[in-house]
Amino acid sequence: MATLRVRHPRGVTSIQIDVDSDNVKVSDLQQTIFSATEIPPSLQALKTGYPPKSLTMIPQLPITSLGLQKGDQLIVTQMDGTASGTSLSSLPPKIAPSNSLGINASSSISPSSIPSGKQALGDEYVVTDGGVLVHRVVPDDNSCLFSSIGVVFEQDMGAAPRLRQLVANIIRNDPESYPDVLLGRPREDYIKTILSPNSWGGAIELAIFASHYKAEISSIDVETGRVDRFGEGSDYPMRAILLYSGIHYDATSLAPTPGAPADFHETLFPL
Template sequence: MLRLRCKTKNGSHIMQGLTHQSCVQELKSKVEELTGIPCDVQKIMVGYPPSSLDLRNGDAHLKDYPIKSGDTLIVEEEKNKPKPQDHPTVTKAPRLEASPMLARRVVPADNSCLFTSVYYVVEGGVYDPACAPEMRGLIAQIVSSDPAAYCEAVLGKTNEEYCSWIRRDDTWGGAIEVSILSKFYQCEICVVDTQTVRVDRFGEDAGYHKRVLLIYDGIHYDPLQKETPGSDTPPQTIFSTTDDVILAQALELADEARRKRQFTDVNRFALRCMVCQTGLVGQKEAREHAKETGHTNFGEV
């Protein structure tokens, strides 16, 4: 059984009931059933970067195509192309098409922005605000299964304490969690910092073929995606690790945010402990307060 997902501009769908022995027409009919896009105008793409599949032979089997379990198929509706004419609008049309650009996809600041952002990019642009508990549980399971690698020296607390802590919905994820998720999803996770305009590449030396991007302002994480303004093409969130152009574009976004001061200086921002209402300044004071009192629920003032 093939485990597939298809994605359109309107959302993502899980595809069931297909195998490598299924024929192309079965695939196209399943896509039409899920998306409403008629078989004869479907454009189906797969891979990173996405490339179109030649599906004109409806009797061909899926085993003859580069489709494997776990893939996300990107589906667009092909518009009828206008016939060449000497009409002004025909010659001007290509110049009206926008170019793909890297952009921030804002997610809620709810203590789980890291988990929501990572899920969004690794799943190919699927936004699921309910994914955080599952991802926190996944991290806790991985950490508890390897106490030697994830010891107190690494975690800053005992293995057992960490696993209880990360499952709570009022705790924030950071570098440790990104590293764990990079290994689990077998992809390089690049975090672009808007304050320092640098990129931290988790899984850089692991030989992964896929890369996803997050942008970080000192407190909050958002996913980055390549999108074409005004286009029906679904956004792209997964890139090749050989694509250094996308890293340069991400750094440009970070530099633009820095110049607009769209970052939080973690050493100077004002916080309040939501347990005892104590006012605090900066990340250092917050950590010391948490160590002294056990309070870890902070709100930005």
């Protein structure tokens, strides 16, 4: 066990956690910090080192991915984030999609001033200069990430079993890129788990899908406004946008009109 010194808005606290174990996840550190600071994991912003540098917190990865050492000091602040739920109409302007959708990321338009409603698919939408941006809700059945990927890349919400198998095959056939230390457990155990319809997908799967489809995947955390970009810097020509509530993923698409059938929706946007 290592002692880490945590500076946070309420003071300074020392926490104990094993920073050298691949069995300890980043999410375990976040929960420990939550116990000490009462800052929810989804709102935690961490920095360490001198000068302080931000840590990329991917809950599913082992804590060793952060490179922390015994005695390190963590600076923890709370990010702004008061939105709840996954409605597109509740997204703050700072996380609006790219200008290719006709939305200016620096716009001061408030969410309440954006025309919104329900469309033929039963999903919520917002009207943009480039069309109607639709929140494509997928089933809440532990396969939401895979179903959302199926919508944006395959136009198939029922593709989850096939996409799970795709991930399993890629991990199995490329042990150098996906070693046990990255997966946080033995590879065959990880493969068995990801093939189960009861297991969730996360950052590892999103990175795999970005590479497989040769497109950046932007995952927008609707609670905090954070955008995690998978495949960023790979010079991919297109981007897909997912919405993440902290426990659930949904897809997005761009329709010409509110009532347009799904066949007329665009799900990939030029970078």
